[in-house]
Amino acid sequence: MMRFTMSQDTPGSTATAANPTQQGDALENLLHENRKFAPSEDFAANAVVGAEVYAEADADRPAFWAKQARELLTWDKDFTQALDWSNPPFAKWFVGGEVNAAYNALDRHVENGLGDRVAIYFEGEPGDSRAYTYAELTEEVKKAANAFESLGVAKGDRVAVYLPMIPEAVITLLACARIGAVHSVVFGGFSADALRSRIEDAEAKLVVTADGTYRRGKPSALKPAVDEALSREGDGNGHTVQNVVVVKRNGQDVDWTEGRDHWWADTVGAASAEHTAVGHDSEHPLFILYTSGTTGKPKGILHTTGGYLTQTAYTHKAVFDLHPETDVYWCTADVGWVTGHSYVAYAPLINGATQVMYEGTPDSPHQGRWWEIVQKYKVSILYTAPTAIRTFMKWGRDIPDKYDLSSIRVLGSVGEPINPEAWMWYRDVIGNSGAKQSPAPIVDTWWQTETGAQMIAPLPGVTATKPGSAQVPLPGIAVDVVDENGASVPNGHGGFLVIREPWPAMLRGIWGDPERFKETYWSRFETMYFAGDGAKKDEDGDIWLLGRVDDVMNISGHRLSTTEIESALVSHPAVAEAAVVGAADETTGQAVVAFVILRGDAVDSGDEIVQDLRNHVGKEIGPIAKPKIILVVPELPKTRSGKIMRRLLKDVAEGREAGDATTLADNTVMAQIAASLKK
Numbered sequence: 001m002m003r004f005t006m007s008q009d010t011p012g013s014t015a016t017a018a019n020p021t022q023q024g025d026a027l028e029n030l031l032h033e034n035r036k037f038a039p040s041e042d043f044a045a046n047a048v049v050g051a052e053v054y055a056e057a058d059a060d061r062p063a064f065w066a067k068q069a070r071e072l073l074t075w076d077k078d079f080t081q082a083l084d085w086s087n088p089p090f091a092k093w094f095v096g097g098e099v100n101a102a103y104n105a106l107d108r109h110v111e112n113g114l115g116d117r118v119a120i121y122f123e124g125e126p127g128d129s130r131a132y133t134y135a136e137l138t139e140e141v142k143k144a145a146n147a148f149e150s151l152g153v154a155k156g157d158r159v160a161v162y163l164p165m166i167p168e169a170v171i172t173l174l175a176c177a178r179i180g181a182v183h184s185v186v187f188g189g190f191s192a193d194a195l196r197s198r199i200e201d202a203e204a205k206l207v208v209t210a211d212g213t214y215r216r217g218k219p220s221a222l223k224p225a226v227d228e229a230l231s232r233e234g235d236g237n238g239h240t241v242q243n244v245v246v247v248k249r250n251g252q253d254v255d256w257t258e259g260r261d262h263w264w265a266d267t268v269g270a271a272s273a274e275h276t277a278v279g280h281d282s283e284h285p286l287f288i289l290y291t292s293g294t295t296g297k298p299k300g301i302l303h304t305t306g307g308y309l310t311q312t313a314y315t316h317k318a319v320f321d322l323h324p325e326t327d328v329y330w331c332t333a334d335v336g337w338v339t340g341h342s343y344v345a346y347a348p349l350i351n352g353a354t355q356v357m358y359e360g361t362p363d364s365p366h367q368g369r370w371w372e373i374v375q376k377y378k379v380s381i382l383y384t385a386p387t388a389i390r391t392f393m394k395w396g397r398d399i400p401d402k403y404d405l406s407s408i409r410v411l412g413s414v415g416e417p418i419n420p421e422a423w424m425w426y427r428d429v430i431g432n433s434g435a436k437q438s439p440a441p442i443v444d445t446w447w448q449t450e451t452g453a454q455m456i457a458p459l460p461g462v463t464a465t466k467p468g469s470a471q472v473p474l475p476g477i478a479v480d481v482v483d484e485n486g487a488s489v490p491n492g493h494g495g496f497l498v499i500r501e502p503w504p505a506m507l508r509g510i511w512g513d514p515e516r517f518k519e520t521y522w523s524r525f526e527t528m529y530f531a532g533d534g535a536k537k538d539e540d541g542d543i544w545l546l547g548r549v550d551d552v553m554n555i556s557g558h559r560l561s562t563t564e565i566e567s568a569l570v571s572h573p574a575v576a577e578a579a580v581v582g583a584a585d586e587t588t589g590q591a592v593v594a595f596v597i598l599r600g601d602a603v604d605s606g607d608e609i610v611q612d613l614r615n616h617v618g619k620e621i622g623p624i625a626k627p628k629i630i631l632v633v634p635e636l637p638k639t640r641s642g643k644i645m646r647r648l649l650k651d652v653a654e655g656r657e658a659g660d661a662t663t664l665a666d667n668t669v670m671a672q673i674a675a676s677l678k679k
């Protein structure tokens with residue numbers, strides 16, 4: 001029996017049925033795309049970096065980065081060596097240097113006379129707004145640093161952060177960085193179970209959360225998930241959390257554990273605004289961020305201080321052509337993802353920029369909300385994800401056309417491949433509003449949680465951009481596309497994306513599991529970092545990203561693992577076996593499609609069991625992981641060694657004739673599945 005349920009709660013998704021043929025065609029078009037848009041003369045003449053940076057970086061990569069580190073950051077103690085790569089794959093950047101991230105993001109700007117510049121324009125979903133100057137933000141961070149210290153948090157301790165997109169999220173991250181505590185942000189869309197496992201893995205001492213936030217005009221709770229996560233016996237030795245700090249955001253009722261829970265206003269609000277930042281070692285851990293890999297267990301990606309700050313700040317300046325005195329920058333990513341770390345919490349503030357932060361969804365209270373915000377703050381640099389652009393395309397250009405978007409001069413894209421149609425729409429509709437001489441350049445930026453900062457992207461004043469391509473490795477970054485044996489492919493060919501040389505913002509490992517770090521990223525091609533993405537070099541040698549080649553899915557730019565969702569499904573008593581694939585989806589890029597075999601004694605209650613399974617996944621991982629479609633099937637296609645052939649299931653999910661099935665242990669399985677779906 002064929003059944004499916006539309007996901008109503010995937011952020012950024014507005015539930016359209018997948019249209020696989022169209023997606024397939026889009027990939028074909030992409031490989032024949034040959035439009036090219038050179039920067040305008042005016043833009044090129046005023047760009048903060050010019051073409052010379054490539055040669056400079058090629059001449060001496062570590063020296064190039066050392067120069068950026070000294071130019072962009074204020075060091076408490078200068079470093080003695082740019083790169084120590086004597087123990088690969090464990091890199092050390094800016095060896096011997098000492099630097100404080102919060103001082104660099106805040107205090108020094110105030111000391112330099114920029115205290116009155118707005119750091120953050122916050123726009124709440126219900127319409128409340130507040131501006132923080134650099135002086136005010138510095139004061140808040142100092143208070144939070146004192147408050148966290150008074151709750152027993154010391155250098156090296158871990159702090160779990162489960163907050164919505166409100167200024168307190170940035171304040172919390174910078175306060176942790178200031179005192180050398182390691183933050184571990186868990187996206188607010190993850191469940192209590194997911195939160196608990198991350199708190200336990202990192203052995204967090206403090207949790208910072210909020211009563212809740214707003215979603216599409218309604219209050220949406222966060223604190224209950226923290227209470228649940230901390231109330232249960234864990235898989236390990238239980239949790240290590242001593243205190244919970246709670247921001248009052250939406251005013252909803254919360255349960256309270258005396259002694260453990262503290263209102264932000266009472267602790268941070270009452271703390272002293274005097275706090276002196278000291279330098280931390282360049283390799284001191286800055287944060288852990290969990291991300292989905294090819295196995296069931298999320299990996300705690302570890303980033304350290306000096307290299308991370310250098311590369312995020314450099315790329316933010318060069319790729320967005322940042323003029324901090326005049327630009328208003330807006331990155332729409334949630335602080336729960338790496339983009340919200342690197343390009344909301346850190347780089348813009350390190351660079352002294354003015355940024356917009358928005359709490360809610362793009363359609364609340366109406367579908368023009370983003371454009372209203374762009375108009376209100378005169379946003380000049382907008383950084384968002386293709387899934388959002390495709391959603392706006394679907395809503396129609398008459399919505400953005402109602403607003404004055406003429407302030408926009410650079411457009412960024414991140415998180416998933418951007419199809420040429422969406423790229424052109426972004427340029428023509430969002431980037432060409434008002435009386436512009438030429439549309440705003442688009443920078444498609446490829447990078448990962450693991451890379452910490454952008455790795456492949458055009459430079460807007462230099463590169464002639466191509467719709468759908470991230471194109472060129474950034475200066476100082478050595479990216480290549482290789483074949484199965486690790487040999488560089490010639491132009492016009494595809495293969496695996498690799499990184500050949502260490503880079504400053506690279507992950508320093510997986511929290512608590514150095515072996516897994518080597519195994520995951522450095523074993524496919526011994527001396528190169530394997531990103532997990534497929535890519536193609538065009539005739540000019542420009543790089544086109546083609547999506548993941550492993551079991552990682554990309555739903556609305558969010559990373560999810562097939563195995564993780566499969567484990568969640570089989571933990572339901574009615575499920576015997578499950579296989580999950582990412583099927584092409586017009587709006588969200590990919591959508592989660594699950595094939596399940598029910599246990600012999602389970603009752604196939606039709607839609608009811610499907611809904612039950614979706615909710616179960618929502619509870620185990622979070623609403624973002626709920627499958628859009630769940631298909632109950634009699635068998636799964638497996639090889640003789642028992643490996644599920646997801647490729648064949650993907651064919652089914654995308655409505656194609658199933659491909660070569662000759663290696664299946666039982667070659668009637670695909671016919672059985674087809675027959676069961678026709679019923």
Ligand code: WTA
Pocket residue numbers: 291337338339413414415416417418444445446447448449450470531532533545546547548554557558559
């Ligand atoms: C994908 C997000 C194509 C890619 C910053 C990568 C992209 C994964 C792009 C990392 C892009 C990110 N074009 N694909 N511009 N940017 N990806 O860790 O598959 O959430 O491996 O980091 O997103 O996702 P993550």
